[in-house]
Amino acid sequence: MERGGAGAAGVAVGIDLGTVSATVAVFREGRCETLPNAEGSPTTPCVVSFAEDGRILVGEAARRRALSHPQRTVVSAKRHLGSGRTVTVDGEVYTAEEICGHILAKIKRDAEARLGAPVTAAVLTVPAHFSELGRRATRQAARRAGLEVLRIVNEPTAAAFAYDHSRLWDREWDDTTLLVVHFGGGTFDVSLIAVGDGVVDVLATCGDNALGGDDWDAALAAHLAAGRGNSPAALTRLTDAAERAKTDLSSRSETEIDLPYLYPATATEGPLHLRETLTRATFQAVTADLLARCEGPLRKVFADAGLPTEVTRVVLVGGSARMPAVRDLVTRVVGPRARLHHLPGELVAHGAALQAAVLRGLYRTTLLSDVTPLSLGIGTKGGTVRRLIERNTDIPTRRTERFETVDPDTESLRIPVCQGESDLLADNVLLGHVTITDLGRAAFGKPIDVTFDLDASAELVIRVRHPVTGREHRFSF
Ligand SMILES: Nc1ncnc2c1ncn2[C@@H]1O[C@H](COP(=O)(O)OP(=O)(O)OP(=O)(O)O)[C@@H](O)[C@H]1O
Ligand SMILES: [Mg+2]
Incomplete structure (x- = not known):
């Protein structure tokens, strides 16, 4: 070999x-x-x-x-x-x-x-x-x-x-639907995945790219700073201590914060040492808003897959999934029968x-x-979105639609391409523009075929073709 x-x-x-x-x-x-x-x-x-x-x-x-x-x-x-x-x-x-x-x-x-x-x-x-x-x-x-x-x-x-x-090597295993909760330092993802019969088949996926353990650290650091202005050095020390306290509180009900000389002496006050005992209850109260943001994706992934919020196996991956509050939330959503495995x-x-x-x-x-996690579409006149590929579509996939130019005077077109779930272009992620300059004069009413090609990595290639001339343009972002 x-x-x-x-x-x-x-x-x-x-x-x-x-x-x-x-x-x-x-x-x-x-x-x-x-x-x-x-x-x-x-x-x-x-x-x-x-x-x-x-x-x-x-x-x-x-x-x-x-x-x-x-x-x-x-x-x-x-x-x-x-x-x-x-x-x-x-x-x-x-x-x-x-x-x-x-x-x-x-x-x-x-x-x-x-x-x-x-x-x-x-x-x-x-x-x-x-x-x-x-x-x-x-x-x-x-x-x-x-x-x-x-x-x-x-x-x-x-x-x-x-x-x-x-x-x-797991004899107890049956073919089943898994809920995978992946929760690291920066991102939160949940996927419903059918495994068995030689296929690992993602049914639906949902998540929040701006939610991770880092945010728990920042919230706790802000709580510990209690409104004092922070130098970069103090903020780094606070965040570091917050991260350690957070990790500690996954297995203990209280922990000590000890940051000597966190704030240097001023003209009127001596140096300030930050020393306090932090309980899990306080930590969870300080970060309750963040935890609440996990619930939406957890419920939505079941709704998107068209399944009841019940699974027997939950697989947890990533350091942040070790927080007891996260495990409790998952159990609350999927019911007490589910077995949670931390991988x-x-x-x-x-x-x-x-x-x-x-x-x-x-x-x-x-x-x-x-599957693709987010819908893909193009912006049309009036700032709305025409979706070509819906979220949770199996990948690779391809979709072609024919459009007609509506402006009588345009010789060129600039079509916004976006990703997201809103019907309003402004509320989606703008991936870029597809620009076509060779429509010819009096382009009004001319058809163009727009093809979205999404590969197995969920990366998009767009092809725009003039059915009359056969000319084709290729775009990626
Ligand atoms: N026992 C624990 N309790 C709570 N949080 C923990 C624990 N162990 C690690 N973490 C947190 O988990 C995060 C790191 O997890 P992990 O290594 O899975 O993230 P990552 O893979 O680097 O990030 P991501 O996958 O989000 O890009 C950090 O925020 C860390 O503080
Ligand atoms: Mg990770």
Whole structure:
């Protein structure tokens, strides 16, 4: 057997690029294996720090500098993939794609050292609810790191895929519908997935890309700061302490916060030390609004799949799903009969590695069938949306519609393409515009065929064709 599918083409790995940390795995000799990084850890912190001497530190070395050099250190870059937001360090402007590119480059390097072979390609996972822009940005980040992206797979789907693969040894297992709750540092996803009969089939998916453990930390940090103005250093220390307290409160009912010299002395007051005992009840009260935001997607995914809110198996993945309040909420929604299993976080990377092996033709296993998380459409006159692909449609998929130009004087067309569920264009994510300039004079009433092609990574290619002339234009964002 080839080493992890190595050969002339190099090894293909699976990478779970998280908000807080990343994991890389390879499928070899019939099983998935997490590859420890150069520091010997199974996960790499997704932190990049720019040193004064020009060095770029990534991973644990960068994470250690987050407290001492908060303004030179970038955390949680994944949350901004595809948003166009940038971060400035030392006058240099960086996109989230660039930051994630540095993280992926380290992951690639460390995996190569571990495998003793070049790693050239990868399957990457993204939150199921990631838009087209987030998916493209993830792909770009991987390209920057010199990786060919074989496919983008949704995180809950990857987890279910690896779980299904490992169930070969689970005698109690019956074919069933799983609720996968994936809840990490930056994103919340829920998917209903039918497994069995050789298929892992996603029935529906729902989520919130702007909801994760980071938000719990920020809410608790704000509570602890009690309205005091914070320097970047104080805020970093508070957030760090909040994160530790939060994690502690998953297994204990109270914890101590101890931050000596958090606020330096002023002309009138001495230095302030923050010392307090925090109970789980207070923590849950402070973060109740955030928890409430989890309930909508949990209920909606059942409604979208047309199923009653009842399952017997719930699979929880990600650090934030360890919060007792989250588990309680899930039980409240799906009923007390459900069995909750918390899976190891590395399962997401394992699912990606398995898919990489399948795509490289090295392994034949269960079929994976996923859906698109968000509807896709075009903006029409008057600011409304004509949807071409509805959310939760099986992918890959293709849909063509014929339109007629309505403006008598236009020789060109600029059609907005959007993703989301609102009938109003302004309330959707604008992916970009399709611009056609060769309609010819007096374009009024001319037909054009617009085709939306959504591939297995839920990435969109649009083709616009003039049926009369046969001319065709191709667009992607
Ligand atoms: N025992 C725990 N209780 C509560 N929260 C926890 C616990 N352990 C970890 N976390 C939180 O889980 C989050 C990290 O989870 P995880 O490693 O699954 O995220 P990620 O994969 O980096 O992010 P994402 O998948 O959202 O992009 C952090 O917010 C961390 O504070
Ligand atoms: Mg994750």
